[in-house]
Amino acid sequence: MNLQPLLPYLPSAEVLPLLDKWLKDEAFELAVNKPRTTKLGDFRPPRKGARAKITLNRNLGKYQFLTTLVHEIAHLKVWNAYGRKAAPHGIEWKTLFGKMLIEMVENCAFPAEYRTALMNHATKPKSAVGGDLQLQKVVLQLDSNKEVLLLDDLKIGTTFNFKGRHFKKLEKRRTRALVEEVRSKKQYTIPLVAQVDTVQ
The missing domain is CATH 2.30.30 (SH3 type barrels.)
Known part of the structure; x- marks a missing residue:
């Protein structure tokens, strides 16, 4: 899969090899859609005659986009490995998502506050990035380049x-x-x- 079209949505090109590694054996569609107020992105399992699909909102800041993308990639990989046997935010997903966040921190030169927030989130991943107040605040601050009040x-x-x-x-x-x-x-x-x- 050619991930170059995602570059304008990502904080850095250095994350592309890692995304490529995670996605190279996965069959799915990726769509960047118009903004939705109820969700930042989602994963849809394959339906009859169609492939699995990941969608992301195009209005997300770069750090929010990346964090949401990795969250949804973890869903894709868990679905492909376990199917319906794994709960959507069950132990298999939490374990894989946590490992992916740690791998991202170890391989990419992100700002210190984002790295720290990702490492903390990796130990107890939430079903939504917004469920982690520290990570959400850091992501919003990095994406807006200003102090954020929650x-x-x-x-x-x-x-x-x-x-x-x-x-x-x-x-x-x-x-x-x-x-x-x-x-x-x-x-x-x-x-x-x-x-x-x-x-x-």
């Missing part, structure tokens, strides 16, 4: 803006926060990894 960073009672609306953080839950829209007093939950702006 909902998780705010104290209870802090007001903030998110998607053009004004909220107050009420309570922290496992992966989300209970918030109240200031104007309507309606309550919602928002992922802790959501990028927010503080109210001035």
